Amino acid sequence: MNLYPVRAIYMAEMARTRRTLLQSVVSPVISTSLYFVVFGAAIGSRISEIGGVSYGAFIVPGLIMLMLLTQSVSNASFGIFFPKFSGSIYEILSAPISYLEIVVGYVGAAASKSILLGLIILGTSSFFVPLEIAHPFWMLTFLVLTAVTFSLLGFIIGIWADGFDKLQLVPLLVITPLTFLGGSFYSIDMLPPFWQSVTLANPVVYLVSGFRWSFYGISDVSLGASVAMILFFLAASLATIAWIFRTGYRLKP
Amino acid sequence: MNDPIITIDGLNKTYEGGFQALTRVDLTIQRGEIFALLGPNGAGKTTLISVVCGLVNPSEGHVTVDGFDSVRDYRQARERIGLVPQELTNEAFETVWNTVSFSRGLFGKSPNPAHIEKVLKSLSLWDKRHNRLMTLSGGMKRRVLIAKALSHEPRILFLDEPTAGVDVELRRDMWNVVRGLRDDGVTIILTTHYIEEAEEMADRIGVINRGEIVLVEEKAALMKKLGSKQLTLQLHSPLAELPPSLAQDELSLTADGFELVYTYDGRQEEEGRGISTLLTQLEQAGISFKDLHTRQSSLEDIFVDLVKERS
Structure with missing residues (x-):
């Protein structure tokens, strides 16, 4: 692997984040903080503890996961979509670099941004609620794996999208609803039995559950199921990207 | 090369x-x-x-x-x-x-x-x-x-x-x-x-x-090879028609008889009947001219001709 092109793409993407600091960093931090104020402090004070954890603290992993999924997808999809939109993708495609190097550059930058945001929000949440992280290694593992996996998904969306509306389609209509319904704000034990079974078909449940377990040792599904689900997503995304580059789908006529 | x-x-x-x-x-x-x-x-x-x-x-x-x-x-x-x-x-x-x-x-x-x-x-x-x-x-x-x-x-x-x-x-x-x-x-x-x-x-x-x-x-x-040139001679006195000794495909007389237009490319010179031959023939025929100018076809002319020819 030639590291110069990877570094060039990575640094260019990170520079874009610095240029758009308000949109890239400040905006998600503020919106997540609003969730803490509304659900954690205002409404949460009237909700009893869940699994021995205060409601405000209980929603922290879910909120971080919500931000992680949406930001990973948005950052990565925009990162590759914009050169396509502006036409400057010609330079990437004519450069002496492998597909792997292109993906590592773009996805690495998008995942880095999301991880950084996740850690900022984790820090911010400690101002609102008392936090504990029971399994720091697993917390970081879930954070990194989720950011990378959903950045890969974002990269796929960025290649697939042929307009800004499609770029927003998946984050708004798929990722956000699945995250809201995936136990970010509640334990699935709180649902009627039928809806509990339905919810288990939502893949985000496994991600939120695993991530929450790394904080408080409580989960809706087993750790093994959570790890298996994230690895399955990772493998599926990698396979799709390999197919895109092999066929030149929406990149090379 | x-x-x-x-x-x-x-x-x-x-x-x-x-x-x-x-x-x-x-x-x-x-x-x-x-x-x-x-x-x-x-x-x-x-x-x-x-x-x-x-x-x-x-x-x-x-x-x-x-x-x-x-x-x-x-x-x-x-x-x-x-x-x-x-x-x-x-x-x-x-x-x-x-x-x-x-x-x-x-x-x-x-x-x-x-x-x-x-x-x-x-x-x-x-x-x-x-x-x-x-x-x-x-x-x-x-x-x-x-x-x-x-x-x-x-x-x-x-x-x-x-x-x-x-x-x-x-x-x-x-x-x-x-x-x-x-x-x-x-x-x-x-x-x-x-x-x-x-x-x-x-x-x-x-x-x-x-x-x-x-x-x-x-x-x-x-x-x-493909670029043609044109030599235009402005005559002292108009000609009614080309003398038979000058008759050739490359030479033409304008309608008013005041100009002789010679269209040529590299081949005529190689065949020994280029401009110098023409000028000698004109002198022998007693035709004098007061001015001359040449025009060479540009690459654009060649390109347009080529594309037209193949269409």
């Missing part, structure tokens, strides 16, 4: 919708030359360049760049190539310095600020290095694209319509830059609509029409 740097062999390209953009293209570009590829809109110029540069997958055929297969050995092939695209495509919010440095890194080269400085100065971009691309004029953006293509020190430079929409002064500046690159040993392939550009700069001309290479020729030889 036979030192090919690019060899295109049996190249076909059919797009998904069934449009055949290239048909059995065979072409060899010699090391160090300026090769101009001419052709009308939609002839296949950009597709041909795109296949060589890796932007479009060929349907059939092979491209070899400095001995490396453009698909199998894409790293070695592409690192030798710089491409200036037709469209003004760039990252609007980046600065000139950053975008040119980015291109160098993208092509796998270690940072070299001295080289970037040299390139920017040679293109009169040094003063604009901290400017965002969105603030530059069209001509300056075009220069930035050239700077990006030169950032990794390519041995081959593709210029796809490099001076489209560029004013005359800037166009001449660019020609000087291109000549300087050729002097440094860079092979240059340019596509253009400006025949004047090809005529001014190219060593060899290729004409592509409807996806087929119609002709490849040294520019001088092409001009000699």
Whole structure:
């Protein structure tokens, strides 16, 4: 692997984040903080503890996961979509670099941004609620794996999208609803039995559950199921990207 | 000169919708030359360049760049190539310095600020290095694209319509830059609509029409072979008709009888009946003239004739 092109793409993407600091960093931090104020402090004070954890603290992993999924997808999809939109993708495609190097550059930058945001929000949440992280290694593992996996998904969306509306389609209509319904704000034990079974078909449940377990040792599904689900997503995304580059789908006529 | 740097062999390209953009293209570009590829809109110029540069997958055929297969050995092939695209495509919010440095890194080269400085100065971009691309004029953006293509020190430079929409002064500046690159040993392939550009700069001309290479020729030889010349003689007194001793296909008399027009190319001279023979014949026939002027057909005339002939 030639590291110069990877570094060039990575640094260019990170520079874009610095240029758009308000949109890239400040905006998600503020919106997540609003969730803490509304659900954690205002409404949460009237909700009893869940699994021995205060409601405000209980929603922290879910909120971080919500931000992680949406930001990973948005950052990565925009990162590759914009050169396509502006036409400057010609330079990437004519450069002496492998597909792997292109993906590592773009996805690495998008995942880095999301991880950084996740850690900022984790820090911010400690101002609102008392936090504990029971399994720091697993917390970081879930954070990194989720950011990378959903950045890969974002990269796929960025290649697939042929307009800004499609770029927003998946984050708004798929990722956000699945995250809201995936136990970010509640334990699935709180649902009627039928809806509990339905919810288990939502893949985000496994991600939120695993991530929450790394904080408080409580989960809706087993750790093994959570790890298996994230690895399955990772493998599926990698396979799709390999197919895109092999066929030149929406990149090379 | 036979030192090919690019060899295109049996190249076909059919797009998904069934449009055949290239048909059995065979072409060899010699090391160090300026090769101009001419052709009308939609002839296949950009597709041909795109296949060589890796932007479009060929349907059939092979491209070899400095001995490396453009698909199998894409790293070695592409690192030798710089491409200036037709469209003004760039990252609007980046600065000139950053975008040119980015291109160098993208092509796998270690940072070299001295080289970037040299390139920017040679293109009169040094003063604009901290400017965002969105603030530059069209001509300056075009220069930035050239700077990006030169950032990794390519041995081959593709210029796809490099001076489209560029004013005359800037166009001449660019020609000087291109000549300087050729002097440094860079092979240059340019596509253009400006025949004047090809005529001014190219060593060899290729004409592509409807996806087929119609002709490849040294520019001088092409001009000699296909370019006709006209000698017009203004007579002292009008002629009613040409004397029988002067009757030949190449010579005609204007309606008012005051002008003799002699149309010729390289062949007449070789056959021993060129201008000097004509002038001798005129003297012998007692025909005198008070003035003369010549006109040589331009590459544009040749190109238009060729394309018309093949359509």
